[in-house]
Amino acid sequence: MAEGKEYISRQEELGSVNISEEVLAVIAGAAAMEVDGVSALGTSLTNDVAALVTRKSVAKGVHLEVEGEAVMVDVTILVKYGYVVPEVAKNVQDAIQNAVMNTSGLDVAGVNVTVSGVTFQK
Numbered sequence: 001m002a003e004g005k006e007y008i009s010r011q012e013e014l015g016s017v018n019i020s021e022e023v024l025a026v027i028a029g030a031a032a033m034e035v036d037g038v039s040a041l042g043t044s045l046t047n048d049v050a051a052l053v054t055r056k057s058v059a060k061g062v063h064l065e066v067e068g069e070a071v072m073v074d075v076t077i078l079v080k081y082g083y084v085v086p087e088v089a090k091n092v093q094d095a096i097q098n099a100v101m102n103t104s105g106l107d108v109a110g111v112n113v114t115v116s117g118v119t120f121q122k
Helices: 020-031 049-053 056-060 085-104
Strands: 007-012 015-020 038-041 062-069 071-079 108-121
Touching: 007 020, 015 020, 020 038, 020 062, 020 071, 020 085, 071 085, 085 108
Parallel strands: 071 108
Antiparallel strands: 007 015, 038 071, 062 071
C-alpha cells in the first residue's frame, strides 16, 4: 500500500478531486471482509487477533498500484474452513472491483487474491 500520502487526482468541471491511495485500500479491504468465507485480511495466521478486526487494519493485506485512472489491487486473505477457496477468491475479486469502481469512478485493471491460510472456528 502507498504511504498514505499518494493521491489519485482527477480534474472535474468544478475543480480537482484528490483520492488518497490509503482510502482506496480501505475501501478494497472493507469490500473483501464483507465476502462470506473471508475471516481476515493480512499476511499470515500469526497476526494478532485484535489487529484483524480493528478499523486501522482494514487496509492491511491490501496493496495498490495506480497507473493513470486504472488501479491494480493485490489483497491477501484468510479463508474460513469449509468454504471453497476459488469461489471465495472470485467473490473477493468481484466485490473489490465493484466497490472501487462505484466509490471512486476509477477503472480496476485487476484484482489479485492471495489466500495465505485457513482459519478454524473454536
